[in-house]
Amino acid sequence: xxxxxxxxxxxxxxxxxxxxxxxxxxxxxxxxxxxxxxxxxxxxxxxxxxxxxxxxxxxxxxxxxxxxxxxxxxxxxxxxxxxxxxxxxxxxxxxxxxxxxxxxxxxxxxxxxxxxxxxxxxxxxxxxxxxxxxxxxxxxxxxxxxxxxxxxxxxxxxxxxxxxxxxxxxxxxxxxxxxxxxxxxxxxxxxxxxxxxxxxxxxxxxxxxxxxxxxxxxxxxxxxxxxxxxxxxxxxxxxxxxxxxxxxxxxxxxxxxxxxxxxxxxxxxxxxxx
Numbered sequence: 001x002x003x004x005x006x007x008x009x010x011x012x013x014x015x016x017x018x019x020x021x022x023x024x025x026x027x028x029x030x031x032x033x034x035x036x037x038x039x040x041x042x043x044x045x046x047x048x049x050x051x052x053x054x055x056x057x058x059x060x061x062x063x064x065x066x067x068x069x070x071x072x073x074x075x076x077x078x079x080x081x082x083x084x085x086x087x088x089x090x091x092x093x094x095x096x097x098x099x100x101x102x103x104x105x106x107x108x109x110x111x112x113x114x115x116x117x118x119x120x121x122x123x124x125x126x127x128x129x130x131x132x133x134x135x136x137x138x139x140x141x142x143x144x145x146x147x148x149x150x151x152x153x154x155x156x157x158x159x160x161x162x163x164x165x166x167x168x169x170x171x172x173x174x175x176x177x178x179x180x181x182x183x184x185x186x187x188x189x190x191x192x193x194x195x196x197x198x199x200x201x202x203x204x205x206x207x208x209x210x211x212x213x214x215x216x217x218x219x220x221x222x223x224x225x226x227x228x229x230x231x232x233x234x235x236x237x238x239x240x241x242x243x244x245x246x247x248x249x250x251x252x253x254x255x256x257x258x259x260x261x262x263x264x265x266x267x268x269x270x271x272x273x274x
Contacts, residue, residue, distance in 0.1 A: 048097065059102055063088060063109025068141045071110035073119040082122025086110050103130065104138035111141035111191070117150035117176055124180060139184040143191035150176040178228035189237040190229075217252050226253075230260055235268055242274040 047055070069087045076082065086106050090098070114120050127135035144150075181187055221227060229235065238257065242250045254270045261268045 055101060056105075059105040063102075063105040065108040065140045068109055068111040070143075071106075071112045073113065073115065073123050075119050075122055080118075080122055080125070082119055082126050084110075084112065084123065084126065104134050107135060107138035108140050111143050111189075112139065113143050113145050114150075114177070114180075116146045120150050120176055120180060124183070136183045137186055139187055141189045141191075142181065142184070142187065143193065144177060145193040175225040175228065178225050181232050182228065184232075186234050187232055188234055189239070190232075190235065191239045191241070193241045217249060217256070221253070221256065227260065229257060230264060237269045238271070240270070240272045242272055 050058075071084050071086045073082050074085050088109065089106065090102055112123070114123065127139075181190065229238070238254075240250050240254055250272050254272050257268070258270050261270075
C-alpha cells in the first residue's frame with residue numbers, strides 16, 4: 001500500500017453549487033479537490049457571491065463600532081467642499097458596490113474629528129451627497145476639537161443693536177454643532193476637547209462686546225442651545241476635556257447635563273478629564 005493511500009481525499013464545492021437541507025456532497029457531483037501543487041494558482045474567491053448578511057458580518061468585523069478609529073475632515077483649498085479621511089479606509093481600486101456597502105461601516109467604525117464650522121458645513125454637504133442615503137444614520141462617534149463652538153447668527157440683523165436682553169439672545173444664535181448632532185439619530189458618544197473654551201471664557205465676561213455679560217453658566221448654555229444634547233436620543237457617553245482656566249465651568253456643565261438626563265429617565269455616562 002502506498003504512503004498516501006490512507007489519506008482521505010479533500011472534497012470541496014464547485015462554484016455555484018448550493019446544498020439544500022439534508023443533502024450531502026458526493027464525489028460524483030463535485031470535483032475532488034486535491035491540494036494545490038507548487039506554482040498552481042488558487043481558485044478565485046468571489047466575495048459578492050456570499051449572501052448579503054455574511055458580507056455585512058465581514059464589514060462589521062473590519063470596522064467595529066465599539067473600538068472606533070479617528071477620521072479627519074480634509075477641506076478643499078479651492079472650494080467649500082470637504083471629504084473625510086478614514087484612518088482605516090478601503091483600497092481605492094475597488095468596485096462601486098464595495099464602496100456602497102462598506103460606507104456605512106466606515107462611518108460606524110470611526111470617530112469623526114470636527115475642527116471648525118467651515119469643516120462642519122463641508123462634512124454635512126459631503127454626507128448629504130452620499131447616494132446610499134444612510135450617512136447620518138451610520139455616525140456613532142464625534143469629537144469636537146475646535147477652540148470655539150460652531151455657531152452662526154440666525155439673521156444679519158443680530159448685529160444692529162447692542163441692547164439685546166440676554167433672555168432673547170438664544171433666538172439670535174444657531175449652534176451648528178448641536179444641529180448636526182440632531183441629524184445623527186444613532187449617535188452614541190461625543191467628545192468635547194477645546195469645544196467649551198468659549199463657554200468658559202464667556203461666563204462673567206462680555207460676548208464680542210455686543211451684549212451684556214453672562215452672569216451664570218445657565219446664560220451661556222441657553223445662548224448656545226447646549227441643552228439640545230438632551231434631544232440626542234441614543235447618546236450614551238459624553239467626555240469633556242478640561243482646560244487650565246476656569247475648570248469649575250466644566251464640572252458645573254457636566255453636573256447640569258447629568259441632572260438633565262436623569263430627569264428625562266436616561267442614563268448617560270458623563271466624564272470630565274484633563
